[in-house]
Each structure stands twice: as C-alpha cells, then as structure tokens.
Amino acid sequence: MDHSTPWTDDNLMSLQSHVLAGERAHPGATGDFSWILSAISLATKTIGNKVRRARIEDVLGELAAENTHGERQQKLDVIANDVIKSCLGSRANIGVLVSEEEEEPTVLRTRDAGGRYAVLFDPLDGSSNIDVSVGVGTIFSVMRLPDEGKGGVDAVLSPNATIVASGYVLYGSSTVFMLTTGDGVDMFVLDHSIGSYVLAKRSVNMPHTRAIYSINEAYSKRFPKGVTSYLDWAHTEGYSSRYIGSMVADVHRTLLKGGIFIYPATSDRPQGKLRLLYEAQPMAMLVEQAGGRAVTETGQRILDLDPTDLHERTSVILGSTGEVDQFLRHVQTDHHQ
Ligand code: AHM
Numbered sequence: 001m002d003h004s005t006p007w008t009d010d011n012l013m014s015l016q017s018h019v020l021a022g023e024r025a026h027p028g029a030t031g032d033f034s035w036i037l038s039a040i041s042l043a044t045k046t047i048g049n050k051v052r053r054a055r056i057e058d059v060l061g062e063l064a065a066e067n068t069h070g071e072r073q074q075k076l077d078v079i080a081n082d083v084i085k086s087c088l089g090s091r092a093n094i095g096v097l098v099s100e101e102e103e104e105p106t107v108l109r110t111r112d113a114g115g116r117y118a119v120l121f122d123p124l125d126g127s128s129n130i131d132v133s134v135g136v137g138t139i140f141s142v143m144r145l146p147d148e149g150k151g152g153v154d155a156v157l158s159p160n161a162t163i164v165a166s167g168y169v170l171y172g173s174s175t176v177f178m179l180t181t182g183d184g185v186d187m188f189v190l191d192h193s194i195g196s197y198v199l200a201k202r203s204v205n206m207p208h209t210r211a212i213y214s215i216n217e218a219y220s221k222r223f224p225k226g227v228t229s230y231l232d233w234a235h236t237e238g239y240s241s242r243y244i245g246s247m248v249a250d251v252h253r254t255l256l257k258g259g260i261f262i263y264p265a266t267s268d269r270p271q272g273k274l275r276l277l278y279e280a281q282p283m284a285m286l287v288e289q290a291g292g293r294a295v296t297e298t299g300q301r302i303l304d305l306d307p308t309d310l311h312e313r314t315s316v317i318l319g320s321t322g323e324v325d326q327f328l329r330h331v332q333t334d335h336h337q
C-alpha cells in the first residue's frame with residue numbers, strides 16, 4: 001500500500017523551486033532568471049532582518065546628507081541599497097543596477113561581456129515610516145536589455161528594453177514577496193523558521209470593484225480639478241478611505257482587497273512624486289497581471305510610458321479596473337468642460 005502523500009498544489013513550494021519549475025516549462029530557458037531571483041530573495045531576507053533589528057542595532061533615523069532628489073535619506077535606505085548591490089553585483093548576467101537612491105547607475109558589465117539584464121529597484125520604499133514600525137518594502141523590476149548596442153544606461157532607456165519581471169517585498173506583520181514574470185501574480189510568505197519564501201497564493205486576482213480609495217487627501221487644495229470632483233463623487237457614494245503613506249503597503253492592500261490607489265500630480269509637484277522606473281512601472285505590471293489597471297491622470301497606460309530619464313516621475317492611478325475607469329470618467333469629463 002502506498003502511504004506517501006499524494007501530490008497536490010498545496011504541497012510546500014519555495015520561491016526558488018517555483019521559479020525553477022517555471023523555467024523548466026520553457027524549453028530553451030537559460031536559468032538566468034532564477035539566478036537573478038535568488039539574489040533578490042537573499043537581499044530581501046537580509047533587508048527584512050535589518051528592518052526588524054533596526055531599533056536594537058540603532059540604525060533608525062535620518063542621515064545628515066540628502067539623496068540625489070534632495071530628500072533626506074534614512075540610515076536604512078543606505079544599508080538596504082548596499083545589501084542589494086552586494087547580492088546582485090556578483091551575478092554574471094546582470095549588466096546594470098539602477099537604484100532610486102543613487103544618481104548614477106552601476107554598470108557592471110557590457111552586453112558583450114554577458115550583461116543581458118538590468119535590475120531596477122527602490123531598496124526601501126516608505127522608509128520615513130520605519131521609525132514608527134509601519135510596513136515598508138523593496139520594489140524591483142528586471143529588464144531584458146536589447147541585443148544590439150553596448151548596454152549600459154542607454155540600453156535601460158531604450159524602447160527595446162523590456163520588463164520581464166517585477167515584484168515587491170513587504171516587510172509588514174509578515175514578510176510577503178509578490179512576483180510576476182508576465183504570467184499572473186504569485187504571493188510568497190517568508191517562513192522565518194526555515195528561512196524560505198513559501199508559496200501562499202497562486203494567480204492573485206484583484207476584485208473588479210471595491211469602494212475604497214487611497215490618496216493623501218491633505219493635499220486636496222493642490223489637486224487638479226478632476227481629482228477633486230472624483231473625490232466629491234466618492235464621498236457621496238459612501239467610499240471608505242485607507243492611506244498608509246507607504247506605497248508597498250497601500251498597493252498590497254489594493255491588490256488583495258481591491259480599490260484604487262492615487263498619487264496625482266499636484267500644483268507643487270506637476271510631474272507627480274512617484275518614480276516611473278522604480279515604483280510606478282513595477283507596480284503597474286503587478287496590478288495588470290492581477291487583472292487590474294494602472295494609468296496616469298491622462299489615462300495613459302503606465303507600462304506604455306518610455307522614460308527619458310532614469311529618475312523620471314509620474315502620476316500613478318492603479319487598482320481595480322472598475323475603480324480606475326470610474327476615476328478616469330471624472331477626470332476626463334472635467335477635462336472636456
Ligand atoms: P520614498 O521613496 O521617498 O519613500 O517616497 C515614496 C513614498 C511612497 O511609499 C508613498 O506612496 C508616498 O511616498 C507617500 O507620499 P506622501 O507622504 O506625499 O503622501
């Protein structure tokens with residue numbers, strides 16, 4: 001009699017084995033991707049550990065210096081950036097590392113020397129919330145660089161560069177890794193007792209509608225008229241409001257529960273605040289892969305935007321398809337008046 005446990009989809013599956021299984025299903029896959037992802041996995045476990053020990057190790061608070069965008073860096077921003085660079089720097093197929101925290105990208109190797117991918121990341125998004133123990137996260141995307149050309153920064157900005165994977169890790173009450181390689185979104189949770197990310201949910205699908213908006217409403221005097229008229233409408237429709245002020249945490253809730261996340265252009269930040277390459281596009285890919293929609297205030301698809309500058313900013317409207325459509329209806333009506 002066979003007493004072995006029958007195979008089901010519920011069997012324990014680590015992030016690593018999930019990625020390897022994905023590659024085995026594609027004949028001709030080189031293994032490049034699992035190599036990159038194992039470095040991201042190691043880096044985020046290390047950062048998560050630092051985040052949890054920050055008060056004990058006395059690395060909370062701001063540095064005296066500002067980053068390239070004139071913002072005060074937290075000590076942990078710099079630590080997280082260094083961890084990612086040291087984990088990813090040795091992977092032979094990565095040509096370029098681009099970080100929100102650094103003005104210049106790190107060019108590791110040319111295309112001819114094997115640098116076929118770029119990894120773009122925001123090492124610790126929402127870091128100003130760390131001192132009060134609010135969830136923060138690491139956002140990343142992996143870009144396949146075009147075959148032609150030397151590689152380097154120009155390759156990252158080339159319209160022929162394609163994002164092949166995106167994800168984030170939320171260091172919250174549990175550590176959650178959300179990943180898409182263009183075939184749906186899978187959710188992994190870090191099991192601290194075994195030190196591995198384990199699959200918690202396959203093919204996350206966001207609800208089509210949910211009456212929750214997430215926006216920093218204190219800026220409403222600086223919003224474009226269309227955004228204000230959408231909010232007036234939402235108030236009369238009995239919407240609820242949730243805003244953590246940490247994009248990873250706000251987007252994570254939106255992905256699982258539905259609703260809409262809005263960071264519009266404001267009169268003092270006409271381009272918006274969030275960065276196209278490190279925040280908007282990775283989140284847009286995840287949201288679309290989970291059945292949602294991600295656009296700018298003019299209704300342009302965020303994944304169709306071609307950056308001309310690595311640190312470019314954009315307005316971000318993302319979430320349940322029905323909610324984003326509703327938002328655009330107000331903004332566009334306002335535009336045509
Ligand atoms: P950061 O990269 O400097 O941490 O800024 C990004 C954060 C996002 O996590 C969040 O959505 C947004 O800034 C909040 O901004 P605000 O405080 O203006 O509402």
Ligand code: MG
Nearest residue numbers: 122124125126
């Ligand atoms: Mg950020």
